[in-house]
Amino acid sequence: MRKFSSHVVTFLMANIIAVAALAQNVTISGNVRNSTTKEGAGAVSVTIKGASSGTFTDDKGNYKFTVKSLPVTLLISSIGYELKEVTVSSAGFTQVDLIPSAALGQEVVVSATRVPQKILESPVSIERVSAAQIRNAPAANFYDVVMALKGVDVTTSSLTFKTPTTRGFNSSGNTRFNQLVDGMDNQAPGLNFSVGAIIGLSELDVDNLELISGASSALYGPGGMNGTLLMTSKNPFKYQGLSFLVKEGIMNVGNGNSGTPYHNWNLRWGKKVSEKFAFKINAELIQAKDWIASDNRNYSRTGTTGSAIPGDRKTDPNYDGINVYGDETTVDIRAFYASIAGSLPGAANFITANNLLSTPQNVSRTGYTEKELLNPNTVNFKLAGSAHYKLSANTEAVIAGYWGTGNTIYTGSDRYSLKDFKMGQYKIEVNNKDWSLRAYTTQENAGESYNATATTRLFNESWKKSVTTDAGGNPTPQASDWYIQYSFQYLSNLMNGMSAYDAANAARSVADVGRPAAGSPGFIAAYDAIRKKPISQNGGLLLDQSDLYAVEGNYNLTSVTKDFADILVGVNYKKYVLNSKGTLFADSTGTIGIAAYGAYVQATRQVTDRVKLTASGRYDKMENFKGRFTPRITALIKLKENNNLRLSYQTAYRFPSSQQQYINLQVGSTRLVGSNPTFANYVGYPANPLYTFSTVTGSSTLTNFKTFTPPAVKPETVSSFELGYKGLLMESKLLIDVYGYYGQYNDFTGRVNTIQTLTGNAADTSNSSKRRNISVVVNSTDKVKTYGFGLGADYRLPLNFTVGANLASDLLKDVPVNFVAYFNAPKYKANVNFGNVGFGHQNRLGFNVAYRWQQGFYYQGDFANGNLPDVQTLDAQVSLKLPKTKSIIKFGANNLLNQYYYNAVGNARIGGLYYVSFGYNVY
């Protein structure tokens, strides 16, 4: 073993220092420009043919480096241009004009197999977005470009909180879709949502986005059940110079709004100090008035499920608006009437005659709308920087940091205002052409983030108690209590001859005396006091400061094993440190650590000239769970040049998220608890059993109670088969990509609502005042199956015109009755785009029009469920390049026709966003 180790060290050192010894003594320089516009072409690769040395052009198209001797042949290449060979025979300046190329399918992707390959030869479905595509897209934010990719669904919680996924199961905080930023898992360790749009890359620093659709754990570890999005930043050795991009826009137009400004400022500075050292700094600021959720329809809740129902604040005393908070507090006031009836015979007869005892008389507190509560000011500031040092020609060390803060709104089981949320990701890595070693940490700080629902309920309690209780939690109603005032006044109003409708509303007016007006100084002071108080102290504040520490390494053994197969191996170790001080997790007595490790191996072999097989396998182990092995087998069959058939069997799995393991959070009337076995003691079952139940149709009455002991929770897994084709047709002007898949989920992880009596007496299950709701994590024993397809076509028209279209379908099969799968994918969705990257005088003009349609579907979320109608949006942009100043002006619109739409129930309605941007040195 020691001998083997010494060989490895020797091998690594050789890689690092070998090239440093090369003699370099002739300096050559030149400039590369676009043959049409004559503008300098930055980030163009200039390498010596037959050697690995070379450089990139700077932002003006200039290059300069030394060679051993002359003449040399330079290979000058860049995506979007035809490859050019230039022979340099003497030291001096060389002007090179590159001819723009309209060739399709030339992109190189890395994520499909962790080694670079042409996208046409990827053995699994993959989509790629280049910086050029982002530049030409009509989307106001690079993250929105993902929405237009084939088979992608996005849930929009707010302007800057968007969650993409593929092949179903989307939600506001999707834990089945990995997002990696420069190799780092971008998921907030405690809150469990990926924050790619909030904290991560800034738009000017995005080199490319790669999206793997479907199961992808075999290479990227747990979590990639539905896909993995890899975001890669620009290397400062390649992308140099100062760039900035200023977008000014307007949103919240129409639909009763008068328009609010949108600001998005980007700055990037990349500097190659020497052939060995480069650095970059990025900053991005977004400031706007966010979309505010205003779905005030009445909602009937049972635990974390429910449905919209008729009624409003006036017509339903128990009204619970979806985006109205504080009205989740509900009490059956029959107990008060029973007490009155027992002491006042006259009233008793009246109470009986008005059926005030025979049926539930649930009444909710008066809530406040989201618009009244949440500050719509969204601020998102990202700051990132990295230093790159070339240890050798093939080895580069990187130290990088990505930090962001912002205000945004997130939908979980409740609506959360993420206020002054901060997250930093810091890494140090060494990349060699054959191996990489990376250590990184994610540091999360929830700032002043708070649960808007819980805060508002507590706020209501602060200005008037619902029902006073003693130290033991037993009701001791007082005349000053809201429900006493309401129920007394309601009864009195009925006795006054009022209709139930008038009596209820008049009683509410009486009980609401003293209710602070939204936005008043008194309201703000009282509300702020509660939202700043930790949840564990009867406030709404999340104190989450959870962290992730990770180390991982990869080694490409191909140079040693190429006679047999191309072999890639990797290992990783992760340590989550949950730290919410009892406001989210059961960690009031100290942090909770969760360790996980894994390893993978991948072998690729060109079996015949036409068939390439790849087999991958990964083993992962997480504390508290048994280890998991996830294999992947792919085959790429070359039908002809640039036409490939792909077949794959992929598996993925997901350990329960840190929240699913350790959450301890009251949401509305329900306590969410984690799956960790210690919760059995905390909750007190099976000594005091939990009961499952059914809901009587059309009422909130519970029935059919059955004792329930939550079994141990296992990781959920998915197995997926996929068949696809990608190829170039019609003289390489038409790119076709087609796939079909079938997947099966086992041990699907979800929640089940249970109740537990406060007394331990089974008879009290029917008594709402003597029971509590407990939501526990369970695996479904049913196998959930999904299948679907996608097809896309891109066509290059003359004169730089392009047109593309894609259609995708995702379906859920064999869904058991009453099973809540949270599939959340339209059966069909389609995108069409039409554009031109250069026409008119010197090809300075460009435009892009993108249309998206998705079929309506039934959305299921912990916060709210309901039917979503079809959505159609039209995005467009027109741009003008100004070569002399290396700048570009763009007029763009997201949702050009301002047709407001929802893509999740309980989230904001999204309208048009219109902007004009000025970009300098954007490439």
Next chain:
Amino acid sequence: MKKINNKLQAFFVVALSGLFLLTGCNKDLEQFAPIAKPVYPSGPGIAATIAANPNYSFYSALITRSGLTNLLNDSSKTFTLFATDNTGMKVFVNAASGGAVPLNAPDATFLGFISSLLPAASAAGIIQYNTLGQKVNWGSVGTAFPNFPYTSQIILDPNQPFVRLPIFPSRGTPYSYVNNIPVISTDMAANNGIIHTTFTIVAPPTRLLKDTINRTANLSIFSAAITRGDSGQVGLSRFDSLLNYGVTNMTVLVPSDTAFKTLINGLSGGAIPLGAPNAVFIGFLNTPAFVTAATVRGILAYHFLATNPSGAAGGFVPNIRVFSVNIPSTPTFVKTLVNNGLAIHPGILAKATFTGPTVSSLTFSSYGTFPPGGIPFSYTATAVGIDRHAVNGVFHVIDKVLLPQ
């Protein structure tokens, strides 16, 4: 190839043009038909219905005097009104004026009294007492003993506005009543409720039982007995507290001073003559050597009618208001507070004798007799004053002290 490209271009231009047309129709989320708000009926309300009927012109004037016309015409509310016709109003005015307005006075005199001399607050009190905040068809009024309490519009406790002065309709054959006033016609419809007509005004009580008893002549020894029986008791265990507690609903049989004197004269073996001052009889009651407080308390408990709504042992409470007209003509046992100490006690045997709708005789027989040893329920007290109505109950003055055993 060029042709193909041109065709494709044309196709996509047309297709994109179509997209603009398609994108104009994102629908809102699923909306539900709103829950219907109540639609209130149109047409004459209760006050208007009364005003339109010439037989009720005096009562209409009473409504006007009360200032509650608009309330009774409010179509968003529902009421039941116990009104009386002009004949009944004459009876009322005659009584309210102390006979100053004779029954045969011109109508204008009655109207003048109602509109000017009757205090507006009194008129309002009557109308509020005569009004229920619900529609009660007469056929739905209960027939059970003793009656069916309803809540009027008179609020007894502003802090608990559902604590109302009750009114007691009772449906029977051939006669029905509101409290002790006969009902002469029923179910006159109005758009916002219904009107039942009583023989005369059903006037609201204004004083509590304690005050009313204290203000009634010839009942001072009963009050003294209350004081004696309450010694050592607290809260609502004290009879005095019960009689002074506004939200109880009691029936008390109050022996007259003569009744107490007769009993004490007998108990003292004639040592205390019937003609002795009241203080002597009260002194006897307060002397433990003669009679203990517990004995007095037990005797008094036998004069408070009670029921046991909970069915629990010791659950008898004084919660019924029995007007004379509610007592059946056939002897009927009624429980008392004595049943809290002796659950199997048969109670008091009550009997009313009717002449038409009016009670001409009301008797109560006790288990015990005086002198002791007689046949149970052979010892009968006769009511010498009936239906003395108070806020928290009614009492009947009887000529004997009833003995539980």
